[in-house]
Amino acid sequence: MDFDFTPEQLSFKQEIIKFAQNELNNNIIKRDEECIFPHDNWKKCAEFGILGLPFPPEYGGSHADIVTTMLAMEGLGYGCKDSGLIFALNAQMWSIQSPIWEFGSSRQKDKYLKKLCLGEIIGAHGMTEPDSGSDAFSLKTTARREGNYYFLNGTKTFVSNAPVADIFVVFATTDRSKGFMGITAFILEKGFPGLTVGKEIKKMGLRTSLMAELIMENCQVPIENRLGEEGMGAAIFNSSMEWERSCILGSNVGSMERQLETCIKYARERKQFNRSISKFQSVANKIVDMKVRLETSRLILYKIAWLKQRGQDAVMDAALAKLYLSEAWVQSCLDAIQIHGGYGYTTEFEVERDLRDAISGKIYSGTSEIQRNIIARRLGL
Amino acid sequence: MDTVNEVKNFIFSELAYDYPKDTISLEDDLLSQGIIDSMGIMQLVNFIEEKFGIRVTPEDVIPENFHSLQALKEFIEKKQKK
Numbered sequence: 001m002d003f004d005f006t007p008e009q010l011s012f013k014q015e016i017i018k019f020a021q022n023e024l025n026n027n028i029i030k031r032d033e034e035c036i037f038p039h040d041n042w043k044k045c046a047e048f049g050i051l052g053l054p055f056p057p058e059y060g061g062s063h064a065d066i067v068t069t070m071l072a073m074e075g076l077g078y079g080c081k082d083s084g085l086i087f088a089l090n091a092q093m094w095s096i097q098s099p100i101w102e103f104g105s106s107r108q109k110d111k112y113l114k115k116l117c118l119g120e121i122i123g124a125h126g127m128t129e130p131d132s133g134s135d136a137f138s139l140k141t142t143a144r145r146e147g148n149y150y151f152l153n154g155t156k157t158f159v160s161n162a163p164v165a166d167i168f169v170v171f172a173t174t175d176r177s178k179g180f181m182g183i184t185a186f187i188l189e190k191g192f193p194g195l196t197v198g199k200e201i202k203k204m205g206l207r208t209s210l211m212a213e214l215i216m217e218n219c220q221v222p223i224e225n226r227l228g229e230e231g232m233g234a235a236i237f238n239s240s241m242e243w244e245r246s247c248i249l250g251s252n253v254g255s256m257e258r259q260l261e262t263c264i265k266y267a268r269e270r271k272q273f274n275r276s277i278s279k280f281q282s283v284a285n286k287i288v289d290m291k292v293r294l295e296t297s298r299l300i301l302y303k304i305a306w307l308k309q310r311g312q313d314a315v316m317d318a319a320l321a322k323l324y325l326s327e328a329w330v331q332s333c334l335d336a337i338q339i340h341g342g343y344g345y346t347t348e349f350e351v352e353r354d355l356r357d358a359i360s361g362k363i364y365s366g367t368s369e370i371q372r373n374i375i376a377r378r379l380g381l
Numbered sequence: 382m383d384t385v386n387e388v389k390n391f392i393f394s395e396l397a398y399d400y401p402k403d404t405i406s407l408e409d410d411l412l413s414q415g416i417i418d419s420m421g422i423m424q425l426v427n428f429i430e431e432k433f434g435i436r437v438t439p440e441d442v443i444p445e446n447f448h449s450l451q452a453l454k455e456f457i458e459k460k461q462k463k
Binding site for chain 1: 422423447
């Protein structure tokens with residue numbers, strides 16, 4: 001494995017860090033408290049080129065390779081304290097833009113992909129339903145074809161970006177008898193007859209990324225808005241998840257590094273019993289464990305980038321990375337709070353927000369339990 | 382070993398090793414019986430690509446090509462001829 005970054009890649013990472021530190025951290029405590037989606041910062045990220053990173057120039061992207069993309073996401077996580085914004089960007093990039101790019105028709109790419117990359121429209125992904133979460137392919141939403149239209153009926157829940165989205169990639173069954181191979185993906189536009197965005201769902205963390213239900217009641221979808229062929233939904237969904245599991249974690253590695261530096265600084269400055277608390281092994285050891293988690297997470301992450309760059313299967317490695325990084329990030333957040341003591345529990349010190357944001361990583365894009373199932377299967381169990 | 386037996390051996394040694402393979406005929410539906418599920422299909426695709434030296438695109442991953450051992454045999458042989 002070769003993780004040697006070019007000077008250009010490292011310089012681009014530094015540019016992203018500077019951009020994020022200067023432009024994306026404004027009023028974060030207030031925005032988190034009031035669940036405000038940062039439209040302006042979203043536009044700034046698009047203008048900087050983050051949303052278009054791996055996508056072709058003709059669709060507003062810069063065709064960056066996966067290693068550059070992961071490095072950039074790591075820089076974003078380091079510089080940007082708004083994990084909700086980072087999550088929302090990743091949700092759009094990997095579960096909307098990526099499948100449209102990979103499976104969309106020329107018309108769909110022309111109509112949607114460029115606008116998504118340029119931040120002119122926002123996308124949301126609807127898979128989870130009230131009765132199907134981890135067992136994603138047992139979904140109940142149906143799509144019935146009549147002439148040149150499909151009619152979709154069902155409810156999607158936990159749809160990230162839904163309250164601010166202009167388009168939705170939604171999965172429905174077109175033939176229940178075929179099970180997971182009877183699932184088909186569709187691109188829905190806000191304003192399609194029969195499509196309603198439900199009320200916003202409040203949550204523990206990632207509060208600047210808004211979430212809602214999506215209700216389809218005989219929602220009329222033109223046939224040209226079917227994404228891929230009938231029955232390709234599972235392949236499209238799996239492909240999105242592999243990208244998302246790999247790349248969304250890049251930002252977590254950056255956040256872990258920022259948090260480690262914050263803890264080292266605090267532990268050196270904070271004095272108890274006439275000494276810096278960093279001189280007490282119980283504190284120093286926690287920081288050392290955070291460093292070990294950071295470095296092992298980074299290695300796992302860049303192994304995926306290396307595998308995908310070579311066109312190799314990375315399903316198990318993506319599951320390993322998702323499982324390990326999300327749990328490592330939560331543990332480091334708990335350690336960071338403990339190191340900060342009472343201050344760590346306060347909103348003002350911004351350490352507790354990281355923990356609230358981190359916990360979701362063990363749930364979204366497949367829970368830790370599902371990642372273990374994937375790994376077990378790949379081990380032949 | 383012929384195509385059917387190569388595929389059958391893989392399915393019943395890796396994906397459904399606790400399933401009695403001798404009870405499955407060429408035409409039995411592997412999808413509706415849960416012998417191939419949403420996780421197993423990705424492993425099966427990887428196996429077919431490596432074993433038979435063909436590229437399986439997402440467009441190929443449809444029930445018509447994967448629902449039975451006979452369908453898989455015909456799909457692999459068609460791809461090999463291309």
